[in-house]
Amino acid sequence: MATQLKNLSDFSSATEIPSAAGYSFGIVVAEWNAEITNALYKAAYSSLIKYGAHAGDIHTYVVPGSFELTSGAELLLKNMKLDAIICLGCVIQGETRHFDFICNAVANGISNVAIKHSKPVIFGVLTTDNQQQAIDRAGGRHGNKGDEAAVTAVKMVNLLKQ
Numbered sequence: 547m548a549t550q551l552k553n554l555s556d557f558s559s560a561t562e563i564p565s566a567a568g569y570s571f572g573i574v575v576a577e578w579n580a581e582i583t584n585a586l587y588k589a590a591y592s593s594l595i596k597y598g599a600h601a602g603d604i605h606t607y608v609v610p611g612s613f614e615l616t617s618g619a620e621l622l623l624k625n626m627k628l629d630a631i632i633c634l635g636c637v638i639q640g641e642t643r644h645f646d647f648i649c650n651a652v653a654n655g656i657s658n659v660a661i662k663h664s665k666p667v668i669f670g671v672l673t674t675d676n677q678q679q680a681i682d683r684a685g686g687r688h689g690n691k692g693d694e695a696a697v698t699a700v701k702m703v704n705l706l707k708q
């Protein structure tokens with residue numbers, strides 16, 4: 547599996563990570579699976595600060611579930627001047643196909659919001675078969691998708707400087 551070859555928080559071999567200084571970021575976090583999404587959030591916030599973002603330029607909002615990440619991102623971009631949005635959530639397969647509908651809706655919805663506003667909206671959503679896979683990707687053996695999402699946002703806001 548691809549993840550087995552990659553730690554989500556290892557950027558040692560990555561291209562240089564540009565500065566986040568001067569850019570404003572929104573972070574939308576889903577409450578569902580809060581022990582996981584809180585870990586994603588802490589990593590994303592810490593990474594933005596590590597790469598130069600100012601605390602006053604990071605705006606955090608909580609939504610009930612991952613399905614609401616799309617509307618959360620839309621509301622922020624419609625009402626605030628932000629350079630990028632990071633959406634953080636954790637969807638874990640249950641007994642029914644509800645998982646599929648949420649995952650597909652969020653992935654497509656976030657993409658549509660990004661295109662509508664011509665702004666980076668980062669898909670920092672874990673979509674796992676079970677709790678352990680989520681733990682492994684929220685600060686466990688496969689790193690933290692919150693780190694990955696933050697670095698992606700920093701790279702994207704600097705895109706036009708390339």
Ligand SMILES: Nc1c(NC[C@H](O)[C@H](O)[C@H](O)CO)[nH]c(=O)[nH]c1=O
Nearest residue numbers: 576578610611612613635636637638
């Ligand atoms: N089962 C999970 C959910 N379900 C809730 C939905 O995201 C949504 O809030 C509800 O359908 C009302 O619109 N959300 C997650 O983030 N993770 C899950 O595992």
Ligand SMILES: CC(=O)[C@@H](O)COP(=O)(O)O
Nearest residue numbers: 638639640641642644645
């Ligand atoms: C992804 C979900 O919504 C899931 O946790 C709900 O569980 P179930 O499919 O058993 O209703």
